Amino acid sequence: MYVAIPAAIPFKPTNPKTRLSCMLDQEERERFARMMLCDVVAAARMAGCEPFIIATEPFVFGDTRVILDEHGLNDALNDLLLRTPGPLLVLMADLPLTTPDAIRRLTSSSADVAIVPGRGGGTNAIFLQHADRFRVSYYGGSFSKHREIARESGLSCEIIDSFRIHTDIDEKEDLVELLIHGEGLSRAYLVELGFSVTIERGRIGVERKGEGDMSGLMP
Amino acid sequence: MYVAIPAAIPFKPTNPKTRLSCMLDQEERERFARMMLCDVVAAARMAGCEPFIIATEPFVFGDTRVILDEHGLNDALNDLLLRTPGPLLVLMADLPLTTPDAIRRLTSSSADVAIVPGRGGGTNAIFLQHADRFRVSYYGGSFSKHREIARESGLSCEIIDSFRIHTDIDEKEDLVELLIHGEGLSRAYLVELGFSVTIERGRIGVERKGEGDMSGLMP
Numbered sequence: 001m002y003v004a005i006p007a008a009i010p011f012k013p014t015n016p017k018t019r020l021s022c023m024l025d026q027e028e029r030e031r032f033a034r035m036m037l038c039d040v041v042a043a044a045r046m047a048g049c050e051p052f053i054i055a056t057e058p059f060v061f062g063d064t065r066v067i068l069d070e071h072g073l074n075d076a077l078n079d080l081l082l083r084t085p086g087p088l089l090v091l092m093a094d095l096p097l098t099t100p101d102a103i104r105r106l107t108s109s110s111a112d113v114a115i116v117p118g119r120g121g122g123t124n125a126i127f128l129q130h131a132d133r134f135r136v137s138y139y140g141g142s143f144s145k146h147r148e149i150a151r152e153s154g155l156s157c158e159i160i161d162s163f164r165i166h167t168d169i170d171e172k173e174d175l176v177e178l179l180i181h182g183e184g185l186s187r188a189y190l191v192e193l194g195f196s197v198t199i200e201r202g203r204i205g206v207e208r209k210g211e212g213d214m215s216g217l218m219p
Numbered sequence: 220m221y222v223a224i225p226a227a228i229p230f231k232p233t234n235p236k237t238r239l240s241c242m243l244d245q246e247e248r249e250r251f252a253r254m255m256l257c258d259v260v261a262a263a264r265m266a267g268c269e270p271f272i273i274a275t276e277p278f279v280f281g282d283t284r285v286i287l288d289e290h291g292l293n294d295a296l297n298d299l300l301l302r303t304p305g306p307l308l309v310l311m312a313d314l315p316l317t318t319p320d321a322i323r324r325l326t327s328s329s330a331d332v333a334i335v336p337g338r339g340g341g342t343n344a345i346f347l348q349h350a351d352r353f354r355v356s357y358y359g360g361s362f363s364k365h366r367e368i369a370r371e372s373g374l375s376c377e378i379i380d381s382f383r384i385h386t387d388i389d390e391k392e393d394l395v396e397l398l399i400h401g402e403g404l405s406r407a408y409l410v411e412l413g414f415s416v417t418i419e420r421g422r423i424g425v426e427r428k429g430e431g432d433m434s435g436l437m438p
Contacts, residue, residue: 102380117382120392121399121416121423140421143399159400161321163336166382173339180340180362181378197340202359204340 004050039096039184047103084131112155116165223269258315258403266322303350331374335384
């Protein structure tokens with residue numbers, strides 16, 4: 001019998017993605033974060049996983065299961081890991097370029113621990129064969145910490161080579177990546193808000209125009 | 220008979236990587252660029268390719284073949300493409316995280332054109348089954364241009380998902396990626412110069428210390 005791999009997706013519904021405040025107001029950031037979550041949930045499902053959300057506050061998201069955990073990211077996940085003897089995928093919610101193929105390459109790793117690093121030393125996705133043998137430590141260079149935790153625990157570790165899962169959307173420059181490479185709801189939402197890619201003197205950027213412009217945000 | 224896929228690597232020996240001037244003087248940038256080229260050439264060889272360099276000025280690089288072409292990047296490459304009816308890989312020289320596996324995933328694509336995009340809309344590597352049916356157009360959002368050129372030419376196009384080839388080293392922040400994920404000569408050279416990863420208030424950065432410090436560059 002095929003059992004879908006559970007995929008935990010931590011999510012913060014209120015006032016997320018503050019580093020995008022220069023381009024999006026709070027309501028837009030909350031909608032944008034939900035759209036990215038949609039894209040990630042859809043990719044995980046298409047990859048044969050069973051996604052569920054770990055939310056920091058009460059939150060409803062269609063028919064996707066939501067677990068409420070008000071502890072920090074590390075405590076919430078480590079609590080879950082301890083209770084999970086089998087495989088578990090942990091996937092961040094701000095990875096809207098994620099494809100089913102990229103997730104499948106990750107979850108088909110035969111290593112005990114398989115990691116897709118994020119830009120800047122983070123951990124964007126981690127697949128554990130036996131979740132209860134591992135513990136996570138996010139923030140501040142988590143990629144190196146996770147590799148070290150695997151080593152200390154005697155677990156084999158593989159790095160999975162994917163720019164789609166590597167690309168998290170935190171800052172204005174990241175929106176360029178989503179506009180160029182995205183195919184899901186979060187990209188469509190940006191386009192609806194008037195975002196587009198610009199090229200000036202050979203350098204790529206992003207601008208926001210039209211009905212959804214930022215004039216309402218200006219002082 | 221197995222024939223190695225030719226891999227063209229454009230290279231500028233003099234005063235390269237000027238956006239790293241804040242961290243490296245000209246001589247160091249020139250050595251660093253050669254070290255990155257070493258890493259790329261080695262990965263291409265291990266992937267079963269036959270790398271050669273297209274240099275903008277006379278240049279010797281061990282036993283690797285060097286073609287001198289003083290025209291711009293696009294003219295030099297399009298001239299080469301026209302004369303190449305078979306397969307050709309074009310790989311940038313500033314991709315020191317490139318692995319043989321990543322190159323093999325690229326060159327085993329069955330599409331007419333396979334692209335690994337760079338961050339910011341660029342094209343870091345492109346594999347052509349029949350090079351003479353394609354033309355390149357680098358600078359200013361080349362990824363979208365190359366996809367469009369493939370479409371206009373009736374050629375199938377596949378995007379290859381690799382953060383290792385996606386990560387080009389242009390700016391200070393990129394050095395963090397090399398220090399964390401690199402395994403070759405260019406990373407060793409940075410370490411020799413005193414570079415290391417820093418973590419301050421949870422954010423990752425890079426600093427340069429010790430004998431190789433920047434004091435000689437200060438006014």
